[in-house]
Amino acid sequence: MFPEQNSGYGYEDCKATADWLLTQTDIRPVVGIVCGSGLGGLADMLKDQVVFNYKDIPNFPQSTVRGHAGQLVFGTLKGRPCVCMQGRFHLYEGYPIQKITLPMRIFKLLGVETVMLTNAAGGLNQDYKVGDVMIIKDHINMPGFAGNNPLAGPNDDRFGVRFPCMSDAYDRELQQLAMDVGQELGYSDFLKEGVYCVLGGPSFETIAECRMLHRLGADAVGMSTVHEVITARHCGMRVFALSLITNQAVMDYESKEKANHEEVLQTGRQRAKQLEQLVSAMVTRIEHSQNYA
Ligand SMILES: O=P(O)(O)O[C@@H]1C[C@H](O)[C@@H](CO)O1
């Protein structure tokens, strides 16, 4: 279950991949962006792009899900050097959890300081509507309750400590920045803040499961992000994450609604432009160790 040395996920493997990427481009990213299902258009915001197919990057997994293009895009966003994953990996694709999160460690070794993650999620909070954008303030890691945590196994201190704190996983300044920027852009009507719960997928939830998750304090449910957040925090990157509420979780036996991936992708397309505006405006205002003004 745990990665052995030479498993392909260790420090040396991540370093080899990061070093290889750094020989292929002069861009030295300080922001890393992860595109959720149907949100790959975020990568199109980058200027002066250098694009790698995942299949050409040593050690990198392959995207297998529709709506996840499988490209790593380097470029600049309003002058800030960025790297963007156009396609992420999920537990249900069959990858070991350490492989799903490997890109976070590669981000770190590329010099990334801030990670911005996006996902598509089902809304559990009855005040949420399809198309709302939920700024994630906290998470519930259901697979983690069963021991499925990306940090399980030997700890490599070069990345971080054995027992990282998660009560500050989601950077509060960045949450506030998102709210401020969202307000300036006129997005207040569809901006929310809430708790994201990750499940393993790929099946969507039953009605009883949705009711249970809601009672436990989750506002939205999905199949990603949390493993990446844990790994990113472990190695000391700042984290911002948001969910696009692509569908309403079915909570009622009378409902005719059925969760489906088509609706997820369709909602992504409808909100794409506003999400691009929000993320790009935030990127220009995040402070980094170097000044790009
Ligand atoms: O990568 P994300 O979390 O955005 O993808 C969600 C979860 C499933 O992969 C898919 C279901 O439609 O969207």
Ligand SMILES: Nc1nc2[nH]cnc2c(=O)[nH]1
């Ligand atoms: N688990 C889960 N993931 C999603 N991704 C987008 N919508 C949903 C949903 O309703 N449930």
